Amino acid sequence: MRLVPRPAYTVAVTALSVLAALAVPVASAHAADRKDAWHIDALELTELHKLTQGEGVTVAVVDTGVDARHPDLKNNVLAGVDLYDDRSKGQQDRNSHGTTMASLIAGHGHGPGGREGVLGVAPKAKILPVTVQGAEGVSVIAPDAVAAGIRWAVDHGADVINVSLGSSADADIDRAVKRAYDNDVIVVAAVGNKQDAIIGNPARHPGALAVTGTDREGRPSRIAALPAEETDIAAPGDDLFAALPNGRYTMSTGSSGATALVSGAVALVKSKYPDLSSFDLFKRMLETTRDAGKPGKDVDYGWGRLDLRQALTGEPDGRASRGQVSQEPEVDPTLARARAVNSGGSSKALETVLSLAVVVIVLGLVVTVVLLLRRRRRRPTAAPSGDVFSAVGAPTTADTPYPPVAGAQSAPGVPPQGGQPTYATDPTGDAGRR
Secondary structure: OOOOOOOOOOOOOOOOOOEEOOOOOOOOOOOOOHHHOHHHHHOOHHHHOOOOOOOOOEEEEEEOOOOOOOOOOOOOEOOOEEOOOOOOOOOOOOOOHHHHHHHHHHOEEEOHHHOEEEEOOOOOOEEEEEEOOOOOOOOEEOHHHHHHHHHHHHHOOOOEEEEOOEEOOOHHHHHHHHHHHHOOOEEEEEOOOOOOOOOOEOOOOOOEEEEEEEOOOOOEOOOOOOOOOOOOEEEEOOOEEEEEOOOEEEEEOOHHHHHHHHHHHHHHHHHHOOOOOHHHHHHHHHOOOEOOOOOOOEOOOEOOEOOHHHHHHOOOOOOOOOOOOOOOOOOOOHHHHHHHHHHOOOHHHHHHHHHHHHHHHHHHHHHHHHHHHHHHHHOOOOOOOOHHHHHHOOOOOOOOOOOOOOOOOOOOOOOOOOOOOEOOOOOOOOOOEO
16 A cells, blocks of 8 residues: 655754764775675675566665765666755765665666676665755754654655664654554664664564674674664675765675665565565565574574575575474564564553553452441541542552553653664774775
8 A cells, every 4th residue: 555645744853862873984995896796696686686676666765865876876766855955855965874775775887787886686676765864964863854754755655665774762763664564665674783782773663674784604793783682684784895975985884784785685575576565575584584593583693694586586484473382482573573563563462461451450449449348437428539549549650551652752852762872883884994
C-alpha cells in the first residue's frame, strides 16, 4: 500500500534535542581505485547483476544529502527533500556522508562500460535523498528530523530506507519505523561501531533490519561492529571504496557502509521479488545468510553474513522463524519481533501487562474490602466519599501496571529522555583512510 504524497515536513529543531553527526574530512583520496573495491567480489556483484541491478526500486537515503552531480551517481538521484532548504531537493551534500552511502547502494561507475569509479550493489536503483542535517558545518541532527525524514520517504515512494545513523530512544522514530514496516517499506539501520556505548534507534526497533560490519575475512570488524542482541545481519564494513562529493573518492570504514550495502541488497531482492511483504522480506534476508559465529542468532553476526546469491536465488531455510530447542536461554527470533510489529505489539508483553493489571486490581479489591469491614466495626455510618480511594492509595507511576509513555515531547530547550543520541560512525568520522 502506498500513501498519498503530502507536502514536505517542516521540523523545529531545539539546541539540546540533537543527534551528534560525524565530521567528515574533505580531502580527496586520489589513490583510491575500483581495484580496492573488495566488496564487489565478496558479494559476487559482477555475476549477480546479470539477474537484477535493482531496476524499479527506490532507496531513500536519510542522511546529509547526496551529490547528484557525482559521475558515479549521475541520473540515479531523484529530487528528494531537504528539511531545512526547499531549494536543494536533497541533491546537495552538507558533509559527504550521504553521498558515500548512496554510492555504495546505487553507484554505477563511469568511464567505458562503467568500469571506473564506484560500483554499488544496486546500480539501477534510484536514490531518494532526504537531508536531515541542518546548516553546513553544524554536526548535529535532531531525532525528530530523522523521524520526519522516514515518514517523508514512505509518503514519496521509497521501497527501502537507508538510515546509517543511530539515535537514543525516541518514540517519534519508533512510530515512523512502525509506519514504514506497515507499508512494506523496510528501514535498514546501522547497529553502531565499536566505540558506541549502546545500540540506538532505528536499529533497536523490531521493524528495522539492524546491520553490523565485518572485515575482509568475514570476522566482526574491530571498528564497524558493536555486539548487540538486536543485530540481524552482517555485511562488509571495512575499507569500502566509495564516493565523496565533487567527483572524489574515499575508503570508508564503519557500520554505516555495511548498512548501505545491505540496503542495496534489499533493493535487488525487492526488484526480483516485488510483491514481498515486510515480513517475507525479513524472512528472505535473514534465512539466506551464511551462519557465522555461534550457531543460530548471536550478538556478533545476527543470523549471519549477507549471502547475496542465496538471497536472490535460494529459499529461506526457516531457522529464524522456527523454535529452537536449547538448554541455553533462547534469544527471541527476529521474525518474532517482526510479527510483533505487524500485529501491533508483542503478545508476551501484552500477557505480562494484563497479568500485572489483574494482580493490582485483585489486591486493590482485597484492601478495599478489609478497610470497609474495619470501618463498619468501628462505626455504623458509611465512610465519607473518597476515604476508600485514599486508603487504597491514589494511582501513581509505581502502582500502575502500564509503563509510562516513552519519548513524550519535551518542552522547548529540554532534551528528550534517554540522553544524547549518537551517530553510527567510526572514531575518524566513518571514513577512515582517504
